[in-house]
Amino acid sequence: xxxxxxxxxxxxxxxxxxxxxxxxxxxxRIKKQQVLLWMSVPIMLHLVLFQFVPLWGWLMAFKDYHIxxxxxxxxWVGFKHFRTLLGHxxxxxxxxxxxxxxxxxxxxxxxxSIALAVVLSELRSKSFVRIVQTMTYLPxxxxxxxxxxxxxxxxxPDGGLINDLLLxxxxxxxxxxxxxxxxxxxxxHTLILTWKGFGWGAIIYLASIAGINxxxxxxxxxxxxxxxxxxxxxxxxSIMPTVIxxxxxxxxxxxxxxxxxxxxxxxxxxxDYSQVISxxxxxxxLNAGDFSFGTAVGIFNSVVxxxxxxxxxxxxxxxxxxxx
Amino acid sequence: MPLHRSAGERTxxxxxxxxxxxxAFTTVYPFIYLLIISLNETSDALKGGLYFWPRKFTLENxxxxxxxxxxxxxxxxxxxxxxxxxVLSVFACGMLAYVLSRKHFMLRRFFILMLIVTMYVxxxxxxxxxxxKNLHLMNTFAVYIVPGLVSAFYIFVMRTxxxxxxxxxxxxxxxxxANDFRIxxxxxxxxxxxxxxxxxxxxxxxxxxxxFDNYLYNSRNEKLAVLQYxxxxxxxxVETAQPEDGGGDGPRVISPLTIKSTLTxxxxxxxxxxxxxxxxxxxxxLTLGSMKD
Numbered sequence: 001x002x003x004x005x006x007x008x009x010x011x012x013x014x015x016x017x018x019x020x021x022x023x024x025x026x027x028x029r030i031k032k033q034q035v036l037l038w039m040s041v042p043i044m045l046h047l048v049l050f051q052f053v054p055l056w057g058w059l060m061a062f063k064d065y066h067i068x069x070x071x072x073x074x075x076w077v078g079f080k081h082f083r084t085l086l087g088h089x090x091x092x093x094x095x096x097x098x099x100x101x102x103x104x105x106x107x108x109x110x111x112x113s114i115a116l117a118v119v120l121s122e123l124r125s126k127s128f129v130r131i132v133q134t135m136t137y138l139p140x141x142x143x144x145x146x147x148x149x150x151x152x153x154x155x156x157p158d159g160g161l162i163n164d165l166l167l168x169x170x171x172x173x174x175x176x177x178x179x180x181x182x183x184x185x186x187x188x189h190t191l192i193l194t195w196k197g198f199g200w201g202a203i204i205y206l207a208s209i210a211g212i213n214x215x216x217x218x219x220x221x222x223x224x225x226x227x228x229x230x231x232x233x234x235x236x237x238s239i240m241p242t243v244i245x246x247x248x249x250x251x252x253x254x255x256x257x258x259x260x261x262x263x264x265x266x267x268x269x270x271x272d273y274s275q276v277i278s279x280x281x282x283x284x285x286l287n288a289g290d291f292s293f294g295t296a297v298g299i300f301n302s303v304v305x306x307x308x309x310x311x312x313x314x315x316x317x318x319x320x321x322x323x324x
Numbered sequence: 325m326p327l328h329r330s331a332g333e334r335t336x337x338x339x340x341x342x343x344x345x346x347x348a349f350t351t352v353y354p355f356i357y358l359l360i361i362s363l364n365e366t367s368d369a370l371k372g373g374l375y376f377w378p379r380k381f382t383l384e385n386x387x388x389x390x391x392x393x394x395x396x397x398x399x400x401x402x403x404x405x406x407x408x409x410x411v412l413s414v415f416a417c418g419m420l421a422y423v424l425s426r427k428h429f430m431l432r433r434f435f436i437l438m439l440i441v442t443m444y445v446x447x448x449x450x451x452x453x454x455x456x457k458n459l460h461l462m463n464t465f466a467v468y469i470v471p472g473l474v475s476a477f478y479i480f481v482m483r484t485x486x487x488x489x490x491x492x493x494x495x496x497x498x499x500x501x502a503n504d505f506r507i508x509x510x511x512x513x514x515x516x517x518x519x520x521x522x523x524x525x526x527x528x529x530x531x532x533x534x535x536f537d538n539y540l541y542n543s544r545n546e547k548l549a550v551l552q553y554x555x556x557x558x559x560x561x562v563e564t565a566q567p568e569d570g571g572g573d574g575p576r577v578i579s580p581l582t583i584k585s586t587l588t589x590x591x592x593x594x595x596x597x598x599x600x601x602x603x604x605x606x607x608x609x610l611t612l613g614s615m616k617d
Contacts, residue, residue, distance in 0.1 A: 029430055030430070033428075033429060033430055035503045035504040035505055036423050036426060036429050036504050037431075038505075039419050039420070039422070039423050039504060039505060039508070040419070040420055040423040040424070040429075040431070040435060043416055043419065043420045043474055044420075044435055044438065046473060046474060047438065047439070047442060047474060048438075049455075050452075050455070050470075050471050051442040051445075051446065051447070052442075053447075053455055054446070054447025054448070054451035054452045054454075054455050055445065055447045055451070056447075056451070057447055057448075057450065057451025057452075057454055057455070058447070058448075058451065060450070060451070116344075116347065119340050119343060119344060120344070122340060123337070123340060123341065123344070125341075128341065128344075131348070132344045132345075132347070132348045134600050135348040135351055135352050136347060136348060136351045137599065138351060138352065138355070138595075138596070138599070139351055141529055141595045141599050142533070142591075142592050142595055143532075143533030143534075143535070143552055143591070144533075145533070145535050145552045145555050145556045145559070145591075146533075146552075146555065146588050146591055146592055148556075148559050149555060149558070149559050149584055149588050150354045150355075150358060150588065151354075152559055152560070153358070153581070153584060153585070154354060154357070159370065159372045159581070161357060161375075164372055164373070195350070195351065199351060227333070227336070260536070264556065264559060267560055278449070281448075281449055281450070282449060285449065285450045286449070286450065286453060286540075291450055291454070294449070294450045295448065295450045295451060298447075298448030298449055298450060298451070299448065301448065302445065302446070302448065306444070
């Protein structure tokens with residue numbers, strides 16, 4: 001009995017000893033790295049609060065939640081809000097607007113940036129190139145609010161510069177209210193965003209053009225290639241990987257991206273063509289107080305964009321596999 | 325490249341130069357146009373026909389903006405949020421980036437994983453709105469600073485830079501008995517000016533340009549309005565001239581057209597002053613972010 005107890009005590013002691021032996025390096029490591037921990041843990045907690053805690057709110061989309069109520073007590077309704085969503089006329093319209101404007105912007109934006117980069121790389125006067133680049137960057141840095149203000153003013157039917165010019169040239173007989181023509185909105189929006197981004201977008205293409213091996217040009221010259229052929233057979237193929245990569249990156253936002261520009265440029269008259277999903281979510285969710293529905297729209301956004309990214313990634317992988 | 329170009333090639337070159345000149349002009353002219361309107365007398369500007377030079381030069385519009393309490397306060401708020409956020413955000417992002425650049429740090433992988441997740445998943449508008457509401461951050465100045473204090477992208481850019489610094493820098497400081505916080509503030513920060521400038525600019529431009537948090541969280545408290553928000557409220561305002569008491573001799577005409585142009589120029593000037601000199605930092609930041617592996 002006694003020996004048993006003793007051996008028990010002994011074994012307890014060894015277990016305890018082993019545990020402390022396993023534990024103590026951790027404890028010493030914590031103590032040793034305490035400054036690093038102090039420097040990082042509060043920031044990570046901040047991140048958890050503002051990035052991860054809101055995910056908890058996704059529950060709202062599966063419940064009938066009203067403001068002032070506790071999220072716990074709200075009734076579960078399953079996919080009710082998602083079903084309403086997919087049968088919602090305004091939602092389908094917004095989805096169409098999203099897709100139309102994002103794809104138009106993707107195509108025109110990419111083409112104009114490539115064109116600018118190719119032309120810039122063709123010119124010899126480096127100071128001219130630098131000046132043009134600096135000037136075309138500018139709209140990228142100013143806010144969308146400023147850009148929207150500028151174009152609403154320029155396109156204004158009463159005294160706007162564009163109407164003024166068109167009248168003087170005799171191309172139109174009376175002022176046109178550009179933002180009052182719903183079907184024009186997609187085109188106007190695309191042109192404005194392209195104006196804002198084409199200079200900045202050219203940087204990355206200029207970088208890939210600068211990285212082309214000069215011996216390729218020499219070889220082309222020996223073969224008697226003209227400038228157009230050099231662009232077609234050397235420059236375009238060498239920036240293709242960049243074009244594909246950037247296109248892949250932007251496809252995630254193709255169905256759901258966009259908010260600020262449409263929100264600022266849109267008005268009541270062109271709402272049928274300017275309202276995108278995020279605006280709908282803001283309007284129905286916050287302004288009308290239907291939090292559950294608004295959150296469902298938000299979740300739809302995330303799920304669709306992540307799915308698109310995964311699909312495109314899979315396609316890109318297969319494409320590359322075929323390539324090599 | 326051949327020294328002599330044929331006549332055809334030279335014409336082609338000239339066409340390219342002309343094309344680029346047109347592109348550059350189209351990008352910059354709208355700003356010049358607003359500048360001209362803002363420097364012209366309001367009643368005269370409303371007659372139209374101003375293209376390259378103010379017809380009746382005046383600084384009245386700027387004087388008007390600066391004496392209007394709401395706009396003056398909005399400018400102060402904009403400057404304040406930009407300065408405070410730039411300092412705090414660069415310091416905080418840099419601090420986490422430094423910790424994550426220490427290879428022996430015990431939670432390094434876990435923290436990096438969490439940061440990557442935040443780059444792909446977000447709660448969305450309404451859950452975030454409710455969080456801000458529950459934290460009682462609505463109608464406070466803090467809502468401009470606190471929620472957006474750190475961003476995974478900036479942290480990764482800075483970490484990449486710190487990892488490229490020579491190891492000996494930190495090792496020798498350890499041997500001298502300095503702790504990590506001292507190493508970060510007194511050794512790492514002073515040698516990292518290029519990356520600090522890059523991030524500071526990203527943050528500053530973003531802060532200066534933001535209006536949506538104001539619209540969403542602080543629209544009930546006029547005193548917290550920022551310039552971009554004041555401008556945003558004017559976008560859809562119809563352009564009619566209205567007499568307003570100028571405080572001086574008699575009513576003077578002021579119109580949304582001139583106020584908008586003046587405000588737009590005022591909001592753009594700080595960016596205009598900063599970006600040409602520091603664009604190389606932006607470009608550097610762009611490539612730094614993409615050269616992670």
